[in-house]
Amino acid sequence: MKKAIMLGAAATVLSLSASAWAHVPEGQVFAAWQWPTNQLPNLDGDISEWNALPQEYWVDIFQTSVAEGNVGGAVDTANLNFRFAMGWNDDLDRIYYAIDRFDDVWDRDGGGFGCCGQDDSQEVGLDSDHSGDFFWAFEGTDEELKRNRGRQAQTGHYRWPALAPFGWYWFWMSSADWHDKEPYSCCPTSYTLNGTHGSEATLQAEWYTVGWDDFNYEGPDVSIRHDFVEGEIVGAGLQVVDNDNGPAEDDPRTSKWVLGGQSDIFGNASSFSDFILLPVDTARLPTAVENDTWGNIKASFAQ
Numbered sequence: 001m002k003k004a005i006m007l008g009a010a011a012t013v014l015s016l017s018a019s020a021w022a023h024v025p026e027g028q029v030f031a032a033w034q035w036p037t038n039q040l041p042n043l044d045g046d047i048s049e050w051n052a053l054p055q056e057y058w059v060d061i062f063q064t065s066v067a068e069g070n071v072g073g074a075v076d077t078a079n080l081n082f083r084f085a086m087g088w089n090d091d092l093d094r095i096y097y098a099i100d101r102f103d104d105v106w107d108r109d110g111g112g113f114g115c116c117g118q119d120d121s122q123e124v125g126l127d128s129d130h131s132g133d134f135f136w137a138f139e140g141t142d143e144e145l146k147r148n149r150g151r152q153a154q155t156g157h158y159r160w161p162a163l164a165p166f167g168w169y170w171f172w173m174s175s176a177d178w179h180d181k182e183p184y185s186c187c188p189t190s191y192t193l194n195g196t197h198g199s200e201a202t203l204q205a206e207w208y209t210v211g212w213d214d215f216n217y218e219g220p221d222v223s224i225r226h227d228f229v230e231g232e233i234v235g236a237g238l239q240v241v242d243n244d245n246g247p248a249e250d251d252p253r254t255s256k257w258v259l260g261g262q263s264d265i266f267g268n269a270s271s272f273s274d275f276i277l278l279p280v281d282t283a284r285l286p287t288a289v290e291n292d293t294w295g296n297i298k299a300s301f302a303q
């Protein structure tokens with residue numbers, strides 16, 4: 001694990017010496033906003049509480065590039081647009097995510113068009129202890145492959161609505177069947193989708209996962225959880241999958257928009273990006289009273 005460093009709460013997207021981290025984009029560290037335990041995000045698919053984050057804490061499509069599919073293609077926000085943010089909580093040792101996405105052709109039917117029935121997706125990999133290296137094992141017996149794939153970093157296609165056969169959090173390299181349930185991750189319902197399969201849509205989603213220093217598909221009792229610590233750098237790989245970007249030879253409609261632009265982000269944590277677990281930024285958080293008032297106002301609108 002890299003030695004944790006402390007940086008001021010006013011940190012924006014941080015430029016550090018390029019030699020300090022091998023991860024990509026080189027020399028950049030992104031922000032992971034700290035949610036205090038008494039003001040955790042309400043995972044209801046209304047991501048307005050994430051407006052507490054300054055704009056520079058969000059990763060947007062202009063900071064990514066196509067690593068698979070229409071490689072070199074320019075950003076066209078009429079085709080795909082998104083912003084993504086990471087948060088964390090110290091007591092519960094959770095990493096939170098939020099995404100806000102526009103897509104001109106929404107693909108979510110559990111199969112159908114797009115490569116391999118994968119559907120439109122946000123795939124996020126998490127290397128909690130920043131160990132880097134491949135977490136997709138290439139060699140070994142069947143049992144060794146099962147044990148080692150996803151062992152020291154985890155990745156998943158997060159997709160809503162949760163549909164068979166893979167649900168809302170498809171940890172595709174693992175045969176685990178428990179990683180996508182509370183208290184290890186949540187939620188299959190924490191999204192708002194305006195639109196339907198095959199048409200223009202916007203998606204807002206917010207969710208959490210815990211991290212694993214040693215993930216064992218057999219269960220949490222034989223796995224080792226990561227204890228997230230303020231100031232620590234974690235590795236995270238973001239790729240946003242859009243299935244209406246063809247043509248390409250073997251995968252006619254899929255493009256993968258990757259932070260850092262690395263095509264092996266699916267299984268190589270050394271191609272992840274660095275995120276720093278920031279201190280609580282009290283000045284940007286609504287006060288408890290404001291929080292309560294805001295909650296009541298929203299509740300009254302909903303009635």
Ligand SMILES: [Ca+2]
Binds near residue numbers: 041046
């Ligand atoms: Ca919310």
Ligand SMILES: [Ca+2]
Binds near residue numbers: 079103104105242244
């Ligand atoms: Ca699109």
Ligand SMILES: [Ca+2]
Binds near residue numbers: 103104105243244
């Ligand atoms: Ca799409």
Ligand SMILES: [Ca+2]
Binds near residue numbers: 152
């Ligand atoms: Ca690791």
